[in-house]
Amino acid sequence: MKFSSVKYYIHEGFTGLFKNSLMTVASIATVAACIFIVAVSCCLLANMRSMMTQIEKNIGISVFLEDKLSPESITMISEQMKRIPHVSSVTYISPDDALEELKKEWNADEVLSGFDNNNNPLSSSFEISIDNIEYQKDVISEIKQIDGVRNIRNAQNETDILLKLNKVISIVGFLSMLILAAISVVIITNTIKISVYTRKTEINIMKYVGATDWFIRWPFIVEGVLIGIIGALVPLIISWPLYDKCISLIYVHLPFIGNIAHFLSGYTIFSVLIPLCILAGILLGVIGSVTSIHKHLNV
Amino acid sequence: MIDIENVSKIYPNGSEGIKDVTIHIEEGEFVFVIGSSGSGKSTLIKMIMKELNPTEGKIVINGIDTTNLERNKIPYLRRQLGIVFQDFRLLPKKTVYENIAFAMRVIEAHSRHIRRNVPTVLSLVGLQNKADAYPNQLSGGEQQRTALARAIVNNPPILIADEPTGNLDPDTAWDIMCLLEEINRRGTTVVVATHARDIVDLMRKRVVTLNKGRVIRDVENGGYFDEI
Ligand SMILES: Nc1ncnc2c1ncn2[C@@H]1O[C@H](COP(=O)(O)OP(=O)(O)O)[C@@H](O)[C@H]1O
Ligand SMILES: [Mg+2]
Secondary structure (H helix, E strand, O other): OOHHHHHHHHHHHHHHHHHOHHHHHHHHHHHHHHHHHHHHHHHHHHHHHHHHHHHHHHOOEEEEEOOOOOHHHHHHHHHHHHOOOOEEEEEEEOHHHHHHHHHHHHOOHHHHOOOOOOOOOOOOEEEEEEOOHHHHHHHHHHHHOOOOEEEEEEOHHHHHHHHHHHHHHHHHHHHHHHHHHHHHHHHHHHHHHHHHHHOHHHHHHHHHOOOOHHHHHHHHHHHHHHHHHHHHHHHHHHHHHHHHHHHHHHHHHOHHHHHHOOOOOHHHHHHHHHHHHHHHHHHHHHHHHHHHHHHHHOO | OEEEEEEEEEOOOOOEEEEEEEEEEOOOOEEEEEOOOOOOHHHHHHHHOOOOOOOEEEEEEOOEEOOOOOHHHHHHHHOOEEEEEOOOOOOOOOOHHHHHHHHHHOOOOOHHHHHHHHHHHHHHOOOOOOOOOOHHHOOHHHHHHHHHHHHHOOOOOEEEEEOOOOOOOHHHHHHHHHHHHHHHHOOOEEEEEOOOHHHHHHHOEEEEEEEOOEEEEEEEEEOOOOOO
16 A cells, blocks of 8 residues: 555545535534443443442451361361462451450440350351452352361352342443444444445546555545544543543542442543544444445445 | 457346447557447447446457456456546546546556656647646536546556547537547557547548447448448
């Protein structure tokens, strides 16, 4: 591909953009609206995911041990559990620690006052946390097989709800993005179609004098890609400061939310979102224009 | 240079454009294809430039067999051909110079060559003073000269013209035919489909006559009405 031709494609791509300015504005606006919705849902999704991981970390497994185990066998059990895949931490809680904590939590000395280090009714336990709750079941069944384990307790209900929520969010997010992408492609296809029709004579002459199919196609692909990139950039540039503003407003007016979980920063989200959406814009532009060229240009 | 062998064309709607036509045209020849309206002239021209495919038979252009030519080779076939139409087909928003340069740009010619060739062909067709005019500022004859300049600017070995004088008054038509003859003298093979009978009579070139899709006459130094 010659440099002078590349210059020509880009020039003609821009020319096409400005020639049907109304249609161009309409299609950029549509792509922009779609990308804006994608950006907003990405912000929501990313935050829900990050909050869920924060919550997931707190959903641990308590493993209670049989009474009167030697310190050596407790260490061995600990080692065995650490070796199970997806176990991220294993914390030993001695009966004394457990009693101490219970006393603190209940804040009621009368009930527990009769107990001390010498007649402690609690047993040794481990607090296990895992890196992904999807593997909770597997981890539990592995732990069950370890000798010396008496009982396992986990928050099954919470885990199930989180797992379901995870799935629903992924599916809804994926489907809405698919639909928005389809709408964008249709709109770009139509814009390029009109661009092709306004240049019918030009294209015919190009064919008569022996222009290759690709030479004829490129300006339209450039035009589609430009629509995609502009349509992606505009909403992203608007939604970044908007997002930052929203978070700070939430922190100020609804401080309790900040106590439960933290929002991701605008930079964290948009440093990923911007390149992704521009890539998506380019892809939508290429798909839209190639579809249109294939259908209407006959080259 | 152009070998048309037993070519027939039946349109999808069943109408017959061309029936069993065989014509051989040598390098450097000037050939008129004549015949009344509907006799198949345009159909033949369109098959030479592979805008249409023959239903039967074979066409070889400058050594390129066009019968099963792959799609991506067609542009290179077209570069062997300069093509001129009755309706000029100029781009209204480009100047005369840009219209001609366009034909070079789209086959990715060097800008150096564009700057050199365009003025040359402009003076060959006598339009050196109209380079910056737009098509709607030109007479019909001048527009056809522009189209001719565009057809020859890439120096194709063959020039084909379908009714190039159909929209022009007789004097202008004569000028255009003389220009075609001049281009032929410089070595280009020229094929002209026309029914400008006076001109064909005067020019005494090879004349192929079509009637209802068949070649009914093919003579050197012929006229329109000879022997009919
Ligand atoms: N696109 C077409 N579809 C169907 N029939 C056609 C088409 N073009 C031409 N024909 C028929 O083919 C015959 C030859 O037409 P054409 O080649 O245009 O003749 P000419 O150029 O000599 O006037 C005519 O009978 C015409 O009706
Ligand atoms: Mg005709």
